Amino acid sequence: MSRNTPYQPVLLRLLHNAIALLVFAALITGFMVYDRYDKRFGTLNLPIIRDTQGIHGTIALIFLIGLPIFALYCFHIGSRRLVQPPLSHFQEVGKPIWWVAIQRLVNTTILLSGTLAVITGRMMDEEWLPNQDFNHAGYIGHLISWVLMIFSIAMHLLMSAKVGGMPLLLSIYSWRIRAEDTPNHWFKSFKIKPSSPILLMMEVLVIGGIAIAFILPVFYSK
Template identity: 45%
Template sequence: MKLAQPYQPLLLRILHGLTGLFLVAAILTAFWTYDTYDGRWGRIPLPSYKDIEGIHGTFGLYTLLIFPAFVIYAFHRGQKRLIQPDSFTKLTQVNKPIWWYTLNRFTNTAVLLALTFALFSGKMMDETWLPKGELNHAWYYAHLISWLIMVIAIALHLLINAKVGGAPLLLSMLNRQFRDKDSPTYWSAHLAQWWLSVQQGAWSNWFQSSRTLVFLEVAILISLVAAWIIPLFK
């Protein structure tokens, strides 16, 4: 029996797609940067390209710019895809459908945290370290570890999503069709309505999620802001 392809909101597909595109490019150029300037734990025969670090930094910057919008969407419109107050309890129901759905929520959340760590540690680095051969800085090691965690988190994210929804779920993020209510022509009206609701006090509902989700969202957003501010005082 052919599974129906689930519908994904257009804004989710755009934010997820841009974040994923820049992230994959950053991961690939991160390894090329390591291969060019380091290679202490193994390397492959990639051409030595001294400007690769700048290209990696550019893709990292693009990811950092789009990621906050994706975080806000994920913790509000997409919070059901993240860990829930009863998620740890449901992990005891091994191999049942709810177990896989709960693992999916954990991996979705783990990707957000891993990317936050990668972006923050990257901003703490100095772009002159690697060209000068300074490979023993703590933040450089942290950034290497962050990208290893990032690759593992993405792999688990894809594998668990494939288990939960199969190819239809994975391909639904690439579907270009959208419903009328998701049309970009209505975005300005939706934004105006959202801002009016904020002025009327709807912002207080933002913190009615579970304490865990509120804590994670605030921690991630503070980390992203700090990633911009801290380098200014270096």
């Protein structure tokens, strides 16, 4: 496969890097919360930082606000990076198109994992963990969502390295800007309708899930 450095749109770089920063911050603070209260699946015995739950919750709220913006970009501008028909590409094992198809599937899985994380996170009560009350569907689902997220991120890096090598991995952090890649051009490629029924279904799941996450506290509040 070509190892020429690809160009990533500025808007994609901004949104991708902002979401990536929030995801890693949420993963780190989330593990710190787990390491303080749970520890059932192993522990690093990290130093206790005051109000780790509050810090994690604040980061998670910012992630919840940013996720629909990133998702709309992915489905309506950058949809070629998500799962695409024909699904027969998944049968061409070992061929270049197979690796690209896997990469797109992994990218889509990251959006779904993030959606599950915000839904289950909004179901949780801040008193559960300090009270050693771990057997709630919201908390169990939240743990599962972050395991899926970690796996998806690892696969995202591996597949990106396979498809485009180090140039593709580093292109998302490039400072290079084309003359035509300015804010007044960012939305010219915006498509109202998703490019395939598969993407429409995925968008319903993601955007619908995020909408549910916003209103869940109304039903789970004391």
